Amino acid sequence: MKKLLLIWLAAFAAVSCAQEKQPSKPLYMWFDCEANYATLSHPDSIRYYVSKIHDMGFTDVVVDVKSIMGETLYKSDIAPYMGEWEGVTRPENYDLLGYFIEEGHKLGMRVHGSLNVFAGGHNYFDRGIIYGDHADWQSQVYTEGKIVPISEIKSNYNGMLNPANPEVQEYELAILKEFAGKYPDVDGIVFDRVRFDNITSDFSPLSKELFEAYAGTKVADYPGDILRWTQDADGKWSWSQGPLFRKWIEWRASVIKDFVTEAHRQLKEINPRLLIGDYTGAWYPTYYYVGVNWASEQFDPARYFDWATPEYKNTGYADLLDIYMTGLYYTLVTKAEVDKANGAVGQRTEAGMSDEQNYWYCIEGGAEWAKKITCGVVPVTGSIYVEQYEGDAAQFTRAVAQALRDTDGLMIFDIVHIINRGWWSELAAGIAEGSN
Numbered sequence: 001m002k003k004l005l006l007i008w009l010a011a012f013a014a015v016s017c018a019q020e021k022q023p024s025k026p027l028y029m030w031f032d033c034e035a036n037y038a039t040l041s042h043p044d045s046i047r048y049y050v051s052k053i054h055d056m057g058f059t060d061v062v063v064d065v066k067s068i069m070g071e072t073l074y075k076s077d078i079a080p081y082m083g084e085w086e087g088v089t090r091p092e093n094y095d096l097l098g099y100f101i102e103e104g105h106k107l108g109m110r111v112h113g114s115l116n117v118f119a120g121g122h123n124y125f126d127r128g129i130i131y132g133d134h135a136d137w138q139s140q141v142y143t144e145g146k147i148v149p150i151s152e153i154k155s156n157y158n159g160m161l162n163p164a165n166p167e168v169q170e171y172e173l174a175i176l177k178e179f180a181g182k183y184p185d186v187d188g189i190v191f192d193r194v195r196f197d198n199i200t201s202d203f204s205p206l207s208k209e210l211f212e213a214y215a216g217t218k219v220a221d222y223p224g225d226i227l228r229w230t231q232d233a234d235g236k237w238s239w240s241q242g243p244l245f246r247k248w249i250e251w252r253a254s255v256i257k258d259f260v261t262e263a264h265r266q267l268k269e270i271n272p273r274l275l276i277g278d279y280t281g282a283w284y285p286t287y288y289y290v291g292v293n294w295a296s297e298q299f300d301p302a303r304y305f306d307w308a309t310p311e312y313k314n315t316g317y318a319d320l321l322d323i324y325m326t327g328l329y330y331t332l333v334t335k336a337e338v339d340k341a342n343g344a345v346g347q348r349t350e351a352g353m354s355d356e357q358n359y360w361y362c363i364e365g366g367a368e369w370a371k372k373i374t375c376g377v378v379p380v381t382g383s384i385y386v387e388q389y390e391g392d393a394a395q396f397t398r399a400v401a402q403a404l405r406d407t408d409g410l411m412i413f414d415i416v417h418i419i420n421r422g423w424w425s426e427l428a429a430g431i432a433e434g435s436n
Contacts, residue, residue, distance in 0.1 A: 025404060026059045027431065028325070028381060028411040030114070031100075033064035033073050035416040037085040043099045049415065050103040056428055059109060062190055062411070063100050066115035066175065068158060069128030073097070074182065078175050080129065101185050112188035112277060112323075113179060117172050119193045121159020123151060130159045137161045137168050139197045140204040144237045145229040147203050160197035163291070164207050164255045169262075176263055180270040188275030188323060189267065194260060195280070196252055196291035199227070199239070214251045219244060246309050252291030253315035260317045277323030279383065279411075282366040284373055294318055294326075296375035318374045325381045325411050326370040331388050332362040333398050363399055367406035382407035386417035393426045400430025410434070 031040065031049075039045050050061060065073045071082035075092045083090050090096075097113055104111040120138060121128030130138040130151055139150040139160045151159055161168045179189065196202060203223045212218055219225050225242040232238070264276055280294045281287055287294070288307055295301065295316040301308040318324060332338055338359055359365030363382070370380050382403030389396035404410040410431070412418065418427055 026409040068119035110187040139201040142203040190277035379408035381409040383411040401434035404434030
């Protein structure tokens with residue numbers, strides 16, 4: 001009898017340990033609103049792809065429901081509806097996210113809506129709210145010695161708004177709240193483009209006034225006391241820091257921190273179970289270019305970077321997030337590859353990236369620092385930009401594995417690139433390798 005009891009206790013302990021085993025890391029698949037517009041205009045396609053990625057082990061879906069043009073993919077009483085893209089149309093009652101929630105929840109997956117917050121236009125198509133009623137909200141960009149509206153810079157497809165404008169903030173908060181109320185069953189909301197356009201924005205008179213109030217000083221030479229442009233003998237332009245540059249950088253980061261704080265508060269009041277997420281680039285050493293400090297308040301960047309004031313650490317907002325997705329947008333995977341490529345310039349595709357070639361600019365090093373900077377206050381989800389690996393499926397597989405291995409989860413941006421390249425097996429191989 002005693003022997004049977006010991007056997008039973010051992011079996012019970014084994015079952016208990018199995019039940020207490022940590023779950024697998026979450027896998028997120030992103031569905032961009034523009035790239036997938038035609039495909040996702042049919043509920044059958046949504047059902048097919050949700051089922052397909054579920055069978056591959058994906059646990060979460062992120063659906064882009066507010067485009068960079070400021071248009072929503074659901075009927076909004078505030079923002080214009082994105083009822084057409086590249087000749088494909090949808091009626092206003094087409095509930096894209098509703099279909100995703102229905103299909104995802106059937107399979108036990110979480111479904112998140114992503115909204116481009118401070119984006120208001122697509123400059124390649126002259127389309128968006130900055131080309132309509134809200135032209136006065138667009139960023140004023142100081143570039144090559146002159147200040148111009150961002151809609152005039154056709155080399156930049158992002159028609160960004162001025163995040164410091166109180167009217168812009170009020171408008172975007174209203175949209176976020178409307179979304180949370182409209183979709184009570186959605187699992188999370190992921191902020192995208194909660195930022196300034198780049199180091200060159202925003203240099204409007206309003207930003208000058210707001211900065212002076214924040215800094216408690218007058219800017220005698222605007223914008224020269226902040227940013228200076230010079231042209232060399234060959235006609236090449238370059239910028240340098242003015243005497244108020246570091247305080248300006250701090251102010252811009254405080255604008256974004258204050259907005260995220262208020263968005264978090266208002267969204268949680270509407271739906272306390274709503275997961276609050278954010279998606280940024282991982283290149284923290286130069287991410288101040290876009291006015292964002294995605295670190296924890298526990299991390300002090302002034303210890304590492306000469307551009308950060310002692311007060312800059314107060315602008316970190318990772319502590320407010322339930323989900324943080326860091327864009328590991330690097331073609332180099334390991335630190336060993338950085339050493340091998342020393343002296344060569346890697347691919348730079350996003351705002352705020354520089355031509356540095358160091359450990360920050362590979363997946364292994366970027367993930368390592370992202371976890372250090374966030375101080376464990378939020379899970380770090382390593383995010384892979386599939387298009388960067390065009391023509392090199394093997395490197396894509398290695399990138400997926402490294403990101404999953406080195407962070408707390410994986411996000412793939414975007415499914416359209418997997419579909420177009422047929423890289424399903426390469427994706428599955430990376431997930432399998434990174435899970436071991």
